[in-house]
Amino acid sequence: MKRYAAYDPPEYVNWTPDPEVMRTYRRTLRRHRERRAIIEQLSVETLLGLYEGMLRHRLHEIALKRWVRQGVITKAWLGTGEEAVTIGCVHALNRQPFEDGLPHDIVAPLIRNAGACHEMGMPVSAIFKTYLGTADSPMRGRDLHLGDVNKGVIPPISHMGDMVPFCAGIALSFKYRQQPRVVLTWTGDGSTKTGAFHEGMSLAAALRVPLIVVIQNNQVALGTPVEYHHKGDFAVWPKAYGVEGAVMDGNNVLDVYAAARWAADRARQGHGPILLIAETFRMGGHATHDEADARRLFPPEVFEYWGKRDPIGTYETYLIKSGIDLAQANDGLKGKKLEERNAAVLEAIEERVIAEIDAACEEALQSRKERMPRPDDLLEGVYCEEPSVSFPSSTVTAGASATGDGFSATEAKRK
Template sequence: MKRFAAYDPPEYHNWTADPALVKACRECITANPRREEVIRGLGQEQLLDLYAGLLRNRLHDIMLKRWVKSGIISKAWLGVGEEATTIGPVHALRRKPGPDRDVVAPMIRNSGACHEMGMPVADIFRSYLGTADGPSKGRDLHVGDLGYGVLPPISHVGDVVPVISGIALSFKQRGEDRVGITWIGDGSTKTAAFHEGINFAAVLRLPVIFIIQNNQVALGTRLSQHAAGSFEDWPAMYGVAGGTFDGNNVLDAYAATKLAADHARAGNGPTLLIAETFRMGGHATHDEREARSMFDAELFAGWGRRDPVGLYEAWLEEEGIGREVMEEIEARVSAEVEAAAEEAIASRENAMPRPESAVEDVYA
C-alpha cells in the first residue's frame, strides 16, 4: 500500500517484504493443521475482504493522525501495527445483520472492529469530533453501536470483560447461537474486573472469546516490568481453551478466532487467546516520542519489518493475486475513508450537540 511520510511510522516509509518473514508467515499457517484447514477454506473474495479491512483500519488511523497534525483534534489513540489482531478475529465472526449476529467489544485502538461490523466510517470520525449525529451524540469518543453488534469501550480498562461475559450469558439463556468477543491489553490483565469476568465466563461455560492483545507495553509500563510469567499459561489457570496467535498475521488471527468461535457455539465455553504484536507508536499521538524512548530502536525496526498490511500483501501475491487487484481495492477503500472524513467534518459545521442534551439519556 501507499506509504505516508508524514503519518506512517518511519519504519514503514520504505517498506519492502523480507523474504524470511514472508516465509515465516506461511510456516506459521502450516504449523497448525486445524488453522491451516480453516485458512485453506477461504475463497478469494474472503481473502480480499480481509485485505480491504486491514487497509480501512490503517487509513482510518492515518486520517486521525492527519487531523491531529492539522489541529482538527488534539490527539488520537491509534492501532498502527496491530491491525491484524483486530481485523482477523472480527472477520471470523458472524457480521451480517440479523438475530444471529455476534457482538464485539473493542478497546479504543480496536476501531477496526467497528467498521468491519458495519458501522459507517463517518460515524467513527464523528465520535472523535463530538457531533450530535455521532453514535454517542457528542458525548464520548469511545465508539460503538449495539445496532451493529458493537459494544462501546469502557474507559476503565478491563471493565468490559465482565460486561461481554454478561452479554454472552444472555445468549446462553435465550438459546441463541451467538458469540461475544473482546480484546484486553496486557496491562488490563492486572485488573480485578478482568479476572472476575473470565472466571465467571469459565464457570458458566459462556460463548465468549477473550483476546489478550500483548503489544508489549501498557501506557508507560513495559511487559518486562510485569510479574505475571507467560500469558501462554493463563488459559489453563482459568480452565478454558486457549492458544497464541501471531498478532501481525491476519490469517493466523482469523483461524485462531474461527476455531474459538466454533468451540463456543458447540457449547464448550470460553477461549482465551494471546495475540503477540507491537504498538508502533505511543499510547496516543501526544506521547510518541516518549514511547520511542522506552525501547531500543532495534525493537521498533524489528516489528516495523513485520507490518501486517505489507506481509499480507506479499502473501497474497504468492497466492497469485495480482498487484493491480490490490491497487484497485486500495483506491476504493481510500476514497471511502476520504469521503467519510469529509462527511464527518461537515457534521462539525452543522450538527454540534445542543447544550441541554447533556442531561438527556442520563441514568442514575
C-alpha cells in the same frame, strides 16, 4: 500499499518484504492442522476482505493523525501495527443479522480496536464524527468511547478490564436463551492485571459461556514495557482458568482469523469461553501525544524487528505471490502475469478505501459545521424524571451543589 512519510512509523516508510520474515509468515500458516484447514478453505472474497479491512483501519487512523497535525483534534488513540488482531478476529465472526435484527455475534473493542467498528458495519464517518463530538455521531457528542449496539459493537468502558465481566454477562444471556451466538472482546497486556479481568474470566469459565477474550499483548501498557508489569507466559493462562485457548501470531491476519474462527466454532458448540493470546507490537505511542516518549521505551532494534512484520505489508506480499488468482473473472486484467493481476486487484481496493475515507472526513467536517449538540440536548437520553431544571453554568462546573451534579431535582431528593 502507499506509504506516508509524514505519518507512518519510520520502519514502514520504505517498507520492502524481508525474505526470512515472509518464509516464517508462510510457515505459520501451516503450523496447526485445524487452522491450516480453515485458511485453505478461504474464498477470494474473504481474503480480499481481510486486506480491505486492515487498510481501512490503517488509513482511517492516518486521517486522524493528519487531523491532529492540523489542529482539528488534539489527539487520537491508534492501533498502528496491531490491525491484524482486530480485523482477523472480526472477520472470523458471524456478522449476519440474527433474528432480533442485531448481528449474530457481538464485539466489544478497546482503543486499539477501532477497526472493529467499521468492520461490523459502522460507517467510517461515525468514527470521525465521534472524535469531533457532533450530534449525529453514535455517541451524540457526549463520549469518545465509540460503539453502536445496533451494529453489535459495545462501546468500551474506560476502566480497563471491565469489558470482560460485561461481556461474560452478554454471553450468559446467549447461553440462557440457547442462542448460537458468541461475544468477543480484546484486552491489553496491562489490562490483564485488573481484578475485573480475573473476575470476568473466572465467572465465564465457571458458567461455561460463549465468550472469546483476546489478550492483545502489544508489549506495553501506557509507558510501561510488559516485562515491568508481567512475569510468566500468557500461553499458560487458558489452563489456569480452566478454559480452552491458543496463541496466535498477532501480525499475521490469516493466523489470527483461523484461531478466532476455531475459537468461535468451539464457543458456539458449548465448549465455554476461549482465551486467545495475540503477540504483537504497538508501533506508535499510547496516543498521538506521546509518540516520541514511546520510541524511547524500546531499543531501535525492537521497532526494526516489528517494523519488518507490518501486518499489511506482509499480507499484501503473501497475497500477491500466493498463486491464487485474486482477479478471478476480471477481464480487464487478462493477459497480465498472475502477480501483476493480483497487485492490480489490491491497488484498486486501496484506491476505493482512500476515496471512502476522504469522503468520510468531509462528511464529518460538514457535521461539525452544521450538527453540533445543542445545550438544551443535555437532558435528553439520560436518567432524569423531570428534565425541567435548568442549570446555571456555575453549578454545572462546580458539580457539588444540591442539584448541580447532573440529575434533576426529583432525582436529587431521592438520593
